[in-house]
Amino acid sequence: MPITGDMLIGAASHHGRDGDIRAIDPATGEALDPVFGGGGPAEVERACALAEAAFDAFRETGLEQRAAFLETVAQNILDIGDELITRAMAESGLPRPRLEGERARTVGQLRLFAQVVREGSWLDARIDPALPQRAPLPRSDLRQRHIPLGPVAVFGASNFPLAFSVAGGDTASAFAAGCPVVVKSHSAHPGTSELVGRAIQAAVASCGLPEGVFSLLFGTGNPIGTALVADPRIKAVGFTGSRRGGLALMEVAAKRPEPIPVYAEMSSINPVFLMPAALAARAEALGKAFVASLTMGAGQFCTNPGILLGVDGPDLDRFVATAVEALGGSAALTMLTPGIHAAYDSGVAALAGSTAVATLARGLACSGPNQAQAALFATTAEQFLADAALQEEVFGAASLLIRCPDVATMRKVAERLEGQLTATLQMDAADAAAVAGLVPVLERKAGRLLANGWPTGVEVCHAMVHGGPFPATSDSRTTSVGTLAIRRFLRPVCYQDLPAELLPEALRDGNPLGIWRRVDGALGRE
Amino acid sequence: MPITGDMLIGAASHHGRDGDIRAIDPATGEALDPVFGGGGPAEVERACALAEAAFDAFRETGLEQRAAFLETVAQNILDIGDELITRAMAESGLPRPRLEGERARTVGQLRLFAQVVREGSWLDARIDPALPQRAPLPRSDLRQRHIPLGPVAVFGASNFPLAFSVAGGDTASAFAAGCPVVVKSHSAHPGTSELVGRAIQAAVASCGLPEGVFSLLFGTGNPIGTALVADPRIKAVGFTGSRRGGLALMEVAAKRPEPIPVYAEMSSINPVFLMPAALAARAEALGKAFVASLTMGAGQFCTNPGILLGVDGPDLDRFVATAVEALGGSAALTMLTPGIHAAYDSGVAALAGSTAVATLARGLACSGPNQAQAALFATTAEQFLADAALQEEVFGAASLLIRCPDVATMRKVAERLEGQLTATLQMDAADAAAVAGLVPVLERKAGRLLANGWPTGVEVCHAMVHGGPFPATSDSRTTSVGTLAIRRFLRPVCYQDLPAELLPEALRDGNPLGIWRRVDGALGRE
Known part of the structure; x- marks a missing residue:
């Protein structure tokens, strides 16, 4: 698979004209081919328009279809083969065993989120049945599930070109929640980003999902990232990087007409x-x-x-x-x-x-x-x-x-x-x-x-918390590693007396999805 | 119980000297006795210092003790008797049946959160046991629970002098999570606020909790609220009111050296x-x-x-x-x-x-x-x-x-x-x-x-969502009514290989609390 230097906007490839980007092999100081074309406002506009258009369909994919998509992304990444490792080595200076381990982690993370999606507890389904005879007032039928926030902007991190980048934890948890993702690639590893981006793009197509579920943008400076976070169709942001970078994105997000959550993992001395x-x-x-x-x-x-x-x-x-x-x-x-x-x-x-x-x-x-x-x-x-x-x-x-x-x-x-x-x-x-x-x-x-251990080495599992109070992150209520991360991209919606045929499957009588639900407050699978 | 016009700072009563506040009976336009003394920076300082000092002890109260505290607050509010209703009528112009219903709702809400605390699912306890034989790397023992964020500032709302005020939903859910609360009373109903505040203050004392678990401040303008939200010991804010008021608090919170979450319920045309x-x-x-x-x-x-x-x-x-x-x-x-x-x-x-x-x-x-x-x-x-x-x-x-x-x-x-x-x-x-x-x-x-109903009338239950995208609220990921509200004041913490005797009870082997836990991802009560 040749690396073209193109951005991926929905199903299309597109060579940007807003500045050139080249990866540098830090071990030699030499620039690597090819030249990547940076994007600008027009590409942000297209990626966000496609993401918005894809949202309603993607968020209502069944649990099995969503899980299969995550697993297809994982398999497609493995199928890139050694080219992914050699390119990532050249772009990061990291040694082969580290990057092979990171690939395994990235793939394992996608597969773990597939399990989470299938299990369905993330929906936090709740049913308080109607009490028509209650005095002094009857109770309506009230049901709750979680739905995804909307399109998410993800910023690739420099230090994990696979596990915290294009198909890293932020993207995996946002996809799991049902959010389309627009990735702004880290300029240090654009080739690695393109390879992984094409693996996702192919999975979107082969799983029959709308193309706007995923786009990958390159950019030479801060403006494209700022434009992405400021776009009204973006509803949340995932970022791993410097304190200065995270604070800048938090400020952009807070000043929008509609402020949005920013999950920035920034600075920690452990x-x-x-x-x-x-x-x-x-x-x-x-x-x-x-x-x-x-x-x-x-x-x-x-x-x-x-x-x-x-x-x-x-x-x-x-x-x-x-x-x-x-x-x-x-x-x-x-x-x-x-x-x-x-x-x-x-x-x-x-x-x-x-x-x-x-x-x-x-x-x-x-x-x-x-x-x-x-x-x-x-x-x-x-x-x-x-x-x-x-x-x-x-x-x-x-x-x-x-x-x-x-x-x-x-x-x-x-x-x-x-x-x-x-x-x-x-x-x-x-x-x-x-x-x-x-x-x-x-x-x-x-x-x-x-x-009696050392903090380096972050297990991807259910109990992990990779988060913490400011400035470690911008939002201590969440984690960027582990299955709890899915919750970052969700919000609750309540349905009151909605006719049965209009209810989402997760909330229908008889529990057709077979998920854990809370009925009158009691957890069960009925 | 005479209404004194005093603020309640921890176990003390204190008459503020930063401006006078009097309630006005809107039905007559007449000012009501007594005069309430507004607080300033000194009172914010003392209330926050006490709240911080109380936090570690309050957050580690057992589930039963915390639940009993909520129930004691509820009973103490009922024990005020008709004085609470007549004072709230005079201060709000609302009719008796409405306020009696609102009292029942307030008390019911506190009791419902007591049940939630006892049930323990809010801890979201997770255990991923060690895998010492795993290749290529063993897995550590990893356990996760949620802990409260810290002291919470709550702003009383004008339109629900009981249910969204001193002992309203924000206070009940913050207490349930284990957060000390500093309430800034709404100046429209200071007498109602003092009566309810004394009910809470008495519950803190009779339950043997540290006095800083609760304080009640009065204030004549915006400065005291701004000072409260800006105080570094405050870790979250609950607010119900106007869009302008909510936006102002969001701005103060975002500009702190350590930004904190603001849960503002603001503006909706339904x-x-x-x-x-x-x-x-x-x-x-x-x-x-x-x-x-x-x-x-x-x-x-x-x-x-x-x-x-x-x-x-x-x-x-x-x-x-x-x-x-x-x-x-x-x-x-x-x-x-x-x-x-x-x-x-x-x-x-x-x-x-x-x-x-x-x-x-x-x-x-x-x-x-x-x-x-x-x-x-x-x-x-x-x-x-x-x-x-x-x-x-x-x-x-x-x-x-x-x-x-x-x-x-x-x-x-x-x-x-x-x-x-x-x-x-x-x-x-x-x-x-x-x-x-x-x-x-x-x-x-x-x-x-x-x-086929009408939006007025918000049931307090498990499936309710009283929230929504901006500007309805500042944070669509949560609700201010219903049991899910407890989650607003929590954050996850992971314990890796911590010796058994140092683990919190919720995460110990054998599940001494008998709560739902997720072991290797599977929900159960073992």
Whole structure:
């Protein structure tokens, strides 16, 4: 399948004329063929018009048809074969095993949402039967289901060219909910985007769905994304990226004549709490495991452990000594884009230049373009609490150790943290009492609490929360990974005394879909 | 129980010094005793500090304790006795039966949320057990529950001094979720607010909860409400009122360093579709029933039928003739406040003065202050589509008939409507095909679709949706009436490999709470 550089607007291919985009191989710095044509207002208009036209039909597809569509997308992605992996490697600098794993995750995610669609609980079907004899007033027949919000704009992320991009979690959950999707591709991996986009486009056609269910746009700057979010036919936005980018989209969405929800996953420094008994028992093992988590994928994960907290003393010193040694021997790794690499270098330079911060270790020197040296810094709780800038995320393999005089101070620092995707506890049995005091704070601060693991590695399952209070995300009520994500794109509708033949299948007497429903408040399958 | 004019801040009573507030009896125009002292930044600060301090303890109350608290509030409200009804009558101009019904609704709502809390499904507990043998990577133990967002600011509504006010739906659902509540009382009914506030305050004390679970503030203007929404300890807002008021709070919330959700229920004109066969069969009965719905409670309902659509012709003329006669004989009714009355008169005058609008009927003349004459206007579909101002809500007993040339035009007008709380279909069997074409449009436009009833009258139950797309509300993903409302104040948290003794009860092995949980995606009570 040749990569053409075309946008996909409904069933059509279209070469944009609003600026050229070329992917850059970050490992060599060289531009890759072909040239992608950026879109403008005309393409946003067409994609949104088609999405709107497709909405009513797509949202009323049966559960089985919707599930089969998701599974067809998954199979079509696999059928691209190795070209997808080699192109993604060239566009991202990420190694083959990582991208093969990411493809498996992407496909698995689509298949999991197919199961969710079939199971039907997402409809949250409720029936309160009529009570014609009730005094003083009879009760009407009232039934409720959830319907999708409408066309969704999805912005591909730089750091997961498959799993958080064109057919990533946002697209999968929006499709599952019944929303058409207009993707604005990330300009770092347009070829990967086109390949995956064509897999979706083919699935739309082979499943007999209206073409507007999916479009893929390219664009050279912010205007196309702004136009997409501002379009009145778009009813929700999914975004994974920088805090600045997320805030900009939130502002556009809030200023529309009709404001819409924005699900932006933005900025998290993912604190790791090194509890005293755990440090005493295994400081060296923790130091090594920490560096492995920090440097994995050049640290380019939303859940990268960006700060560590521990009580000052010999055990913390042992942890530091091991971490310094491991990090000092860690190879420089190619980052995703020249821009991300430059931002990393400047963030690290700012920390290194701060009088409140000591540099503990740097990784091995770089041997090619866009490579990053890992970095470990240290500060004190006092200094951290005095300088809000030390909470700013440095995207990449950099972390800041906060030396605390005692566990109470660790809690005090926790209270002052901004919202996070994750909070990690390295703990032993003897730490339980101290941890019990920390847990309520961390629940208020983070979407996921984990013990004796590392935050990188986000399982796609039912219980996952990849979300958290601002600025980790723009909306802590949801998650962008896991099956709960379908709820982001739904809203409830109530039907009062509607004639039986006009009721949606999910709410008909006899439960023809066989789904879980709440009748007079009681959950059952009748 | 004497009404003191004091604010309730935690367990304390406090007379504010930032301006005086007096209720006005709209039926006489006279000011009522006592004088209420308005609060300022100092009172916002104390109420929010107490709410924050109470949050961790309140949110971890057991299901039974939380439910008992809601039931105690309900009983305490009943125990106020007739003083509550007479004071609410004096402050609102609403008649006794209406307020007795509203009290029953308020108490029933609190008790229903107690049942919801006990049942426990709102926790949305999920467990994905560890898979240590899974290849290529093992799976951690992952568990999810929902926790409350934090302290909630609730703004009392003018038109339901009990059911949408101090202990109304927003407060009940926030308490049910585990959120402390700071209420800003509506200045039209401060005495009613104090009585209900003391009922809650007493319940907090007798249930052994931290005092900050509830505070009640008075204030003379917008500053106190703005300060409350801007306070960093407030994590969500519930509001029922005007579009301008809701938009102002949305703006304050969006501009905070940490933006928070605002649930504002604002503006809806609740279209009624008079389908041809229904009109042919019972134009006169529909005309009478419409006027009864329009004029009930002086039309001061969010779900008041503000526009009607029908196909021009003799059947519609019969409907109009009956409605004109019924409305022409309808008594002028006292409105809630002088301000609301003035806004009604000016909205009606604007319609009456529009060249696009004909006045069909006015109600009987007024015989006292703050009384409103009902009004029925007519326009054509063409004129309605040409003038967006005709969609503006006139709060009160005014409605606009849109004469359409055919059913296709009714659908076209429906497509151009803003978001609504309700959409009503007056239909017979022969209308089914035409209605089937309308339903997808109305689902996109409204939170509740009803057939052969009237939108006024909102059942408090599991299947109710009192919500809808903007500007009906600021967030179509939720409802402000019915048990689903609890979800507005919750967010998911995931626990990964947390030691058993640190897990919340809802997620422990053996399901000690006996609640519905999703294990590996399958719903059950194990």
